[in-house]
Amino acid sequence: MNVVDSHCHLDYPGLAEDLAGVIARAEGAGVRLMLSIGTRVKKFDQVLALAEQYENVFCTVGTHPHNAAEEPDVTADDLVRLAQHPKVVGIGEAGLDYHYDLSPRDSQARSFRVHIEAARRTGLPLVIHSRNAEADTAAILEEEMRKGAFKPLLHCFSSKAELARRGLKVGAYVSLSGILTYKNAEDIRETAREVPMDRLLVETDAPYLAPVPYRGKSNEPAFVVKTLEKLAEVKAVTAEEMANATSRNFFALFDKVPKPGWVP
Secondary structure, three states: OOEEEEEEOOOOOOOHHHHHHHHHHHHHOOEEEEEEOOOOHHHHHHHHHHHHHOOOEEEEEOOOHHHOOOOOOOOHHHHHHHOOOOOEEEEEEEEEEOOOOOOOHHHHHHHHHHHHHHHHHHOOEEEEEEEOOHHHHHHHHHHHHHHOOOEEEEOOOOOOHHHHHHHHHOOOEEEEOHHHHOOOOHHHHHHHHHOOHHHEEEOOOEOOOOOOOOOOOOOOHHHHHHHHHHHHHHHOOOHHHHHHHHHHHHHHHOOOOOOOOOOO
16 A cells, blocks of 8 residues: 655654654555655755655645744745755645634735745645634635635645635645544544545644544654545545545645656
8 A cells, every 4th residue: 555644744853853763664654755844934944855865755845824923024936936946846834823823813814825826836736724714714715716726735634614615616635634533523524525535635744643543642654544544434445545546636736746656
């Protein structure tokens, strides 16, 4: 079984200290490719260095909504320039987080729109973080899509079904994390049942949100297989079918990544 972890943070504490081991365990579990996500443009060099070190690691460039107030001067031109590197295959993560509100909401929205512009100009997917901000996230996506097309990915989906429905209408993909495996996440599983097979991805968001049976431990890309198995159960298909579908979807969306021979 060949699996892609479409969202992890290999530069974060909990993974960076044992990166060779993390990569080896992922490969042993059948995880053939990992996408390491940028959260601060000022620390982008660290993210890129890890992607350059490993053939099966790619990365994105962006400012997380938590950090939007730290990086108010990041422009679409900056993101477009940094995205020229062959290992940079997406923009973000960017979006809105009203749960923690670590940056003012107007700063988050402004940064989100800057990232959308960069995604539009580069043609690269936009990795979107949305927490407790469903209505504003959907409204910005719909408004910006009317200005010109871009490719949205709702990562670590844990929102209400309405965001998924509105996102799907503007062409978004939906990525499921270990939250899908949690006992109290039946609403997320119900939303996953609604998402078409050709719009689904799986991720860890490592080192966070380890799936059952690893919940409470530091998450790592090898564990994405448990999320994939649960998603297969939810969608009433085999794990192999789900691995094939989510891998195809990843390479359809992140089409800057060279497509390897193992993709069905």
